Amino acid sequence: MVDVVVFGIIDDLRTLFIKRQSKEEAPDEPFPNHWALPGGHVEIHETVEQAGERELFEETNARNVFMEQFHTFSGPDRDPREPTISTAFYALVRPDTLVLEARSDAKDIGWFSMNHLPKLAFDHADILKMALERLRDKALRQPIGFELLPKKFSLGQLQSVYEKILGRALDKSNFRRDFLRMGILEELSEREEGVSHRPSQLYRFNKRTYDNLKKTGFRFEI
């Protein structure tokens, strides 16, 4: 099996859950009416990565999304029906680019803020908890903030993303200095428009430069 923790930013950091069917709709299914992570079985010809991507696509119609395996959960009691082994992934998406769609076997689909979670099915609360830990760890060591932003963004937006992931405030001056020093941001000739304050400079992430730097032993770190 695979389970996918989908992170996106809508005001704050949120994750995507799917509502399971009621007792009447599916008498044999455990955790009726509970919210659960998107996921499912691995097909015979697939890798677990492919299965994760497929499941995500089925729910969100999103392709080419940042996704990383982080842990495999197992044990005889995870699912009351039978022992299961499930590899868990976290994915980073931009919610505005998705087309959510509750499939036949799901009643509903929705975003939940980390501080207002519903009751979750199975051990999905544990999976979510670990996903968040890993995401935070990752954010400090690899430039993944961009995955949650549009191509063009301001340093203010970028800082905000990192603050939401890490759950703590960052110093503006230091954040900018550090990020610009790395040289992986490309300054565009565009600026923000229509805001009632000084418009911000827009940047984009230069993946090529980052990849080159990585080869030379450079280590991203916040």
Next chain:
Amino acid sequence: MVDVVVFGIIDDLRTLFIKRQSKEEAPDEPFPNHWALPGGHVEIHETVEQAGERELFEETNARNVFMEQFHTFSGPDRDPREPTISTAFYALVRPDTLVLEARSDAKDIGWFSMNHLPKLAFDHADILKMALERLRDKALRQPIGFELLPKKFSLGQLQSVYEKILGRALDKSNFRRDFLRMGILEELSEREEGVSHRPSQLYRFNKRTYDNLKKTGFRFEI
């Protein structure tokens, strides 16, 4: 399935492999006479962690060993017989405490230095490569060097372990300063004996202090 990469230090950093049977002994088994990682199936009542521990015990008679899950490998072509999904672990042991034992279905068992590896079965070379990456990453952020040393050790031994894990030289003065500053080493009233140079002070790792420090947000780092 589970696979276990067992690391130990014998002169340099080595890993434990098991020799598969020959074509004559087991005509239907793939990779005859190849060396392979210890591993096997997950029993119905087990977690993958328990399966990893069991497999390790069966080969080495070692219990209570540091072991960590690091990745799940999958895909239809990993095993020529059938698609398999295997969760991989790395373990840290002290080779002198083990009782190696080639089980019925294995011809031989042995330690191999990372720079003199034999031809490996399946995708075990990939698994080993990732295990080493993860081990190095871990070594920089968590005090695991002790797992490869006896209870009592000198700072020189400790530094040597880290150098072997990381594959690069470390500055003696800085290494000592940093480690002692953390306060997780307990100075013993013993010193090294019978060496033809100044005898070294012996220490032991104080896990309780480390756990307390961790709670206060302390982060081990080299």
Next chain:
DNA sequence: ACAAAAGTGTTTGTTGTACACCCATGC
């Protein structure tokens, strides 16, 4: 003029890095 966020500069203390050097022991 004011609010609001963008953007800059500076100061202070801490840490990383690279050395040079002294110490205790066996041979």
Next chain:
DNA sequence: GCATGGGTGTACAACAAACACTTTTGT
């Protein structure tokens, strides 16, 4: 006395952290 690894001290550069300040926009 010499070789060997243990153990210490220091100087410089780089960096983290905290904070105050200036700039540019819309209302």
